[in-house]
Amino acid sequence: MQKSEAQSIFQQTFKYVRETAILESTMALLEWDERTGLPAHAGEHRAEQVTFLSGLVHQRKTSLPFGNWLNELSQSELMLQPNSPVGASIRGMKRDFDKNIQLPEELVKRIAHAVTVGQQVWSEAKPKNDFASFLPHLTDIVALRREEASILADGAKCRYDSLLDQYEEDARTDEVSVVFAELRERLVPLVQKLTQSKSGPDGKSIEGLFDVPKQREFSRWVAEKIGFQFPRGRLDETDHPFCTTLGPNDHRILTRYYEDSFSSGLYGTLHEAGHGMYEQGLPTEWYGLPAGSAASLGVHESQSRLWENMIGRSREFWQWCLPYAQKWFPQLADVSVESIYGDLNRVEASLIRIEADEATYNLHILLRFELERELIDGDLQCSDLPKAWSDRYESYLGIRPKNDSEGVMQDVHWAAGLIGYFPTYTLGNIFAAQLVNAASDELGDLPSMIAKGDFQPLLRWLRTKVHQHGRCQKPTELVANATGKPLSSQPFIDYLTKKLTPLYR
Numbered sequence: 379m380q381k382s383e384a385q386s387i388f389q390q391t392f393k394y395v396r397e398t399a400i401l402e403s404t405m406a407l408l409e410w411d412e413r414t415g416l417p418a419h420a421g422e423h424r425a426e427q428v429t430f431l432s433g434l435v436h437q438r439k440t441s442l443p444f445g446n447w448l449n450e451l452s453q454s455e456l457m458l459q460p461n462s463p464v465g466a467s468i469r470g471m472k473r474d475f476d477k478n479i480q481l482p483e484e485l486v487k488r489i490a491h492a493v494t495v496g497q498q499v500w501s502e503a504k505p506k507n508d509f510a511s512f513l514p515h516l517t518d519i520v521a522l523r524r525e526e527a528s529i530l531a532d533g534a535k536c537r538y539d540s541l542l543d544q545y546e547e548d549a550r551t552d553e554v555s556v557v558f559a560e561l562r563e564r565l566v567p568l569v570q571k572l573t574q575s576k577s578g579p580d581g582k583s584i585e586g587l588f589d590v591p592k593q594r595e596f597s598r599w600v601a602e603k604i605g606f607q608f609p610r611g612r613l614d615e616t617d618h619p620f621c622t623t624l625g626p627n628d629h630r631i632l633t634r635y636y637e638d639s640f641s642s643g644l645y646g647t648l649h650e651a652g653h654g655m656y657e658q659g660l661p662t663e664w665y666g667l668p669a670g671s672a673a674s675l676g677v678h679e680s681q682s683r684l685w686e687n688m689i690g691r692s693r694e695f696w697q698w699c700l701p702y703a704q705k706w707f708p709q710l711a712d713v714s715v716e717s718i719y720g721d722l723n724r725v726e727a728s729l730i731r732i733e734a735d736e737a738t739y740n741l742h743i744l745l746r747f748e749l750e751r752e753l754i755d756g757d758l759q760c761s762d763l764p765k766a767w768s769d770r771y772e773s774y775l776g777i778r779p780k781n782d783s784e785g786v787m788q789d790v791h792w793a794a795g796l797i798g799y800f801p802t803y804t805l806g807n808i809f810a811a812q813l814v815n816a817a818s819d820e821l822g823d824l825p826s827m828i829a830k831g832d833f834q835p836l837l838r839w840l841r842t843k844v845h846q847h848g849r850c851q852k853p854t855e856l857v858a859n860a861t862g863k864p865l866s867s868q869p870f871i872d873y874l875t876k877k878l879t880p881l882y883r
């Protein structure tokens with residue numbers, strides 16, 4: 379095939395996948411709407427809309443002409459530069475096509491329907507601690523995802539591998555297990571040492587009530603300062619914070635505010651702004667193609683947790699931010715940088731993952747990872763989940779949930795069918811520590827930049843090293859190229875030890 383012919387097939391393919399992306403972003407808008415203010419009786423029709431659209435998307439992603447174009451492109455001269463945006467996009471699209479074509483449309487639609495209804499039931503059942511009414515839906519979702527995993531695994535790998543791979547390209551359960559086991563070995567004694575210490579931050583500086591409208595203004599202001607572009611996005615509220623992209627210039631972040639918590643709304647915002655800034659840094663000219671998409675969920679999570687924790691919970695951040703926070707919240711007038719820094723980094727065994735400190739957070743993830751694998755590859759039944767969940771909390775963190783709302787029903791993930799997703803959070807922490815180390819080495823005095831509120835050098839570094847590459851490299855390759863180091867949990871453990879131990883002397 380002539381190069382010009384290949385280029386014209388590529389243009390045709392690009393137009394086609396962009397149209398598919400338009401349909402997918404329309405579904406994302408429906409989901410955003412569902413989670414920001416769907417009327418109580420509108421759920422059934424919304425499930426019908428999403429089911430119908432997901433069928434259309436699946437048809438497009440598995441259509442014969444599309445498959446033929448990808449076959450021709452894969453053997454064309456355009457693949458001579460496999461890591462260029464064009465070469466990497468062809469490879470990525472072909473990889474996705476080969477997976478999607480294995481899944482029957484009927485199964486895809488059943489999953490879309492089950493997870494839409496599942497989330498609606500979950501959001502009603504959770505505040506009522508009503509696991510019984512959620513159980514049949516969860517059982518259905520797990521069975522469907524097992525069916526999907528069996529098809530994709532094709533007898534070769536463990537089923538869980540094929541679910542994990544959807545969020546973290548080429549990640550393997552056995553390899554992730556090794557990294558996580560290392561992490562657990564070092565984390566458990568560190569957490570024990572910190573939580574058993576007699577001294578340490580007492581949380582007093584951020585106790586009390588914080589006006590919600592002021593929190594709203596303050597959170598938006600901080601998100602803008604670190605670099606979230608509001609002309610290309612917005613900040614709203616929901617019960618379970620998330621970030622979604624509705625188009626190349628439309629990035630929605632969502633948080634939630636509680637009057638009795640200074641940190642929930644702020645750190646929800648910083649976390650989601652980190653996701654949003656990554657999406658805003660992807661090359662818009664490649665929107666719809668792998669070159670214009672995020673590398674993986676682990677890399678995504680590295681961006682959110684980097685801004686939330688490594689920057690937002692640093693001493694230097696509060697040297698800069700405290701005088702501003704005091705203007706919004708006069709009750710902080712007598713609070714010192716040291717006390718708020720300590721209180722925002724308290725280590726405590728707790729039940730709610732998204733409220734957990736940086737050290738215990740990963741134990742919440744490790745136990746979900748284990749339970750998911752048992753659901754998909756082992757013989758754990760959904761009806762036994764509440765007990766298995768509570769037992770594992772007791773053994774890892776020494777505490778037991780009082781009810782299912784603060785136990786097995788706390789996260790939306792399983793209701794949304796997101797099985798294989800949790801490990802990407804801890805991978806994100808590991809990536810983030812490596813990235814911050816590399817950025818500090820290259821940028822010079824990063825802490826003093828943060829202390830001045832100058833976040834641009836770090837954001838620019840992330841844009842160059844991570845964001846602009848889209849999905850042109852595999853996640854671990856991307857991080858290794860950005861940092862010059864292979865994947866290792868050591869920098870993350872070192873970071874936690876160095877940061878948290880001095881607070882507990």
Ligand SMILES: [Zn+2]
Binds near residue numbers: 649653679682
């Ligand atoms: Zn996140």
